[in-house]
Amino acid sequence: MGEQVDGEQETGRAVLGRTLRYLRGNAGKSLGQLAEETGYDKSYLSRLEKGERLSKMTVMEDLDGYYKADDLLVSHWRAARLDAFKDQYKRFMRLESTARVMWKFTPAVPGLLQTEDFAREVLSGAQTTADGEDLVEERVAARVGRQYLLRQSPKPDVRIIVDECAFRRRAARAKTWTDQLLHLEAVGMWPNMALQVLPFSAGVHHHMTGSLTLLWQKDGSAVAYREGNGCSELVEDPDEVLRLRLSYDRLRDLALSPSDSLTFIRDELKEHES
Known part of the structure; x- marks a missing residue:
């Protein structure tokens, strides 16, 4: 995706956020457009992209469908959710x-x-x-x-x-x-x-x-x-x-x-x- 990442330091949530930003940029959409077309709050989507919040899996399913990304976001979400556990x-x-x-x-x-x-x-x-x-x-x-x-x-x-x-x-x-x-x-x-x-x-x-x-x-x-x-x-x-x-x-x-x-x-x- 064109970014160099320290794999030992980057969390699963950060990887998910980076993937969300990439998909939105690749689709040529602003956060405002994404919010309007998906029905999700703009500030909420922004926090997901920054890795500040973990969504429900259904949100990732919706965005996978929106971006036609198969289950890319769901698979990243499954890794990201592990950040919440010891x-x-x-x-x-x-x-x-x-x-x-x-x-x-x-x-x-x-x-x-x-x-x-x-x-x-x-x-x-x-x-x-x-x-x-x-x-x-x-x-x-x-x-x-x-x-x-x-x-x-x-x-x-x-x-x-x-x-x-x-x-x-x-x-x-x-x-x-x-x-x-x-x-x-x-x-x-x-x-x-x-x-x-x-x-x-x-x-x-x-x-x-x-x-x-x-x-x-x-x-x-x-x-x-x-x-x-x-x-x-x-x-x-x-x-x-x-x-x-x-x-x-x-x-x-x-x-x-x-x-x-x-x-x-x-x-x-x-x-x-x-």
């Missing part, structure tokens, strides 16, 4: 994006299944800085953007166990929680998804303080990722991965079946709406 989590996300089989346990609604409004409420918290709102929106975009991997081809085979406590800590806004439950119900019927609820009646268990993810690649290799109490760990040792798989098996034995879990979610939805 290094160890970036490696996990790369493995997650290529996994053919994925098992998860979470004590809360998992990020992969959160609606945008629910994710925003979870990530908001107390903001004490002027750029707090932008930071939240960037993290929401990064979180929701991860969900594309559930729709990629070939679709991974996914099993997610969610602790019942996730359903007892509802969103503050009634509509947000209704939409979240409806989304979980819909996801639970996907052919590549087994969604299970771990009820309180199962009693205490060994993953109450955090989440666990197990990933298998096409070649059969497996890793595990644990999060909890403010720390995280990517586990690659085969013996430790096997131990964690067996611990997951025990949780699965205690959880409701996928069909009973759907009934649980629907009952929760009826109770909430009433």
Whole structure:
């Protein structure tokens, strides 16, 4: 694109911004023209081009279509969103994006299944800085953007166990929680998804303080990722991965079946709406 870039220093977001500027210049458009023809705010587009803001993936899909760039911007966006995560989590996300089989346990609604409004409420918290709102929106975009991997081809085979406590800590806004439950119900019927609820009646268990993810690649290799109490760990040792798989098996034995879990979610939805 005619610019010399220090690849070791330039962030994914900067690369995306540079690509956006190049495509607009190549199309002979001003920011004002681009805003008028795409419907996006001029200042918003300017911040994207400067690498000051991470958009939602749908914005990049729209601009790819506008510039007839295939999925160039979407592919750059997928790299740029990693800027919002810590290094160890970036490696996990790369493995997650290529996994053919994925098992998860979470004590809360998992990020992969959160609606945008629910994710925003979870990530908001107390903001004490002027750029707090932008930071939240960037993290929401990064979180929701991860969900594309559930729709990629070939679709991974996914099993997610969610602790019942996730359903007892509802969103503050009634509509947000209704939409979240409806989304979980819909996801639970996907052919590549087994969604299970771990009820309180199962009693205490060994993953109450955090989440666990197990990933298998096409070649059969497996890793595990644990999060909890403010720390995280990517586990690659085969013996430790096997131990964690067996611990997951025990949780699965205690959880409701996928069909009973759907009934649980629907009952929760009826109770909430009433």
